[in-house]
């Protein structure tokens with residue numbers, strides 16, 4: 001069986017996902033594309049040699065009879081509208097992060113999905129599919145380092161464009177940590193604070209970079225995440241878990257160690273597409289298999305909501321400088 005997929009948003013990650021659905025993964029085929037910039041769709045059809053219909057209207061793509069499932073890879077503020085339309089059409093939808101740009105937007109999706117009576121949504125949180133994070137979680141679950149007490153994390157990008165704003169450090173970047181750390185610890189956040197170190201001269205003048213986000217969980221675990229999106233040297237994701245009896249670190253991506261010119265070195269990746277390339281493959285194959293089998297098991301609309309609740313608190317904390325409570329409603333039984 002082959003799943004016919006329609007893709008809304010054919011920019012950086014849209015193109016990557018179209019490539020993997022067409023050339024890498026099993027049981028999928030991209031049959032329809034939409035982008036406000038039609039030439040993006042034409043270019044992809046040309047470059048990848050796929051046979052796909054271009055729709056000028058995203059809602060026509062969602063409702064097209066040949067489209068069985070939808071990938072939403074357009075800009076964050078458009079996600080809520082397209083996911084709600086997919087649910088209304090009764091079609092499964094994989095939506096890139098963020099599920100919606102506010103917790104209220106995510107809640108609208110949660111309510112629509114519950115009303116539809118069927119899980120249809122998977123959020124593009126790929127880190128829980130990453131082999132390194134899964135190995136780290138296994139070490140924690142195994143009790144190898146005792147109960148986790150503290151986490152020291154970093155999310156560093158070499159550079160960002162001028163359109164990247166201070167709040168995007170939370171809504172676009174930290175959102176990955178907000179999801180994966182909750183999954184890693186099986187815990188929810190109760191408070192958030194943001195502090196600003198000296199700003200780098202490499203950032204645009206309107207952007208506060210780096211930032212340090214301090215989170216506390218219901219079990220009392222304290223987490224610090226450094227967000228540094230103009231670090232210049234690479235795309236670098238760090239996660240160290242300090243437990244009662246030991247420390248566990250997220251593995252580095254594989255890299256050959258070289259000894260040359262009086263230096264011992266390994267390479268650091270610079271491109272997010274490569275850092276989690278395997279995880280993107282696995283998450284999307286999971287989506288395809290789940291849609292075909294009729295049981296959605298990946299990161300849910302509730303996970304998208306939970307990350308957004310914490311993100312809202314972090315954005316408030318950015319503005320006030322205060323420690324802001326994170327208040328998570330009880331998870332509906334639908335998502336258990």
Ligand SMILES: NC(=O)C1=CN([C@@H]2O[C@H](COP(=O)(O)OP(=O)(O)OC[C@H]3O[C@@H](n4cnc5c(N)ncnc54)[C@H](O)[C@@H]3O)[C@@H](O)[C@H]2O)C=CC1
Pocket residue numbers: 008009010011012013014034035036037040058073074075076078096097098124125126172272
């Ligand atoms: N999971 C991950 O690691 C990553 C997730 N993302 C997420 O994917 C989304 C897209 O990011 P990028 O591909 O980097 O952005 P991009 O700017 O490269 O591509 C977005 C595309 O969406 C199109 N678009 C915007 N509004 C639209 C609308 N109303 N209807 C149809 N098309 C529309 C744009 O024309 C553009 O081609 C964002 O939400 C981003 O946070 C992006 C990169 C990595």
Ligand SMILES: O=C1[C@@H](O)[C@H](O)[C@@H](O)[C@H](O)[C@H]1O
Pocket residue numbers: 157172173176272
């Ligand atoms: O989602 C992503 C990008 O949108 C974002 O800009 C990067 O910081 C992330 O690491 C990447 O995974």
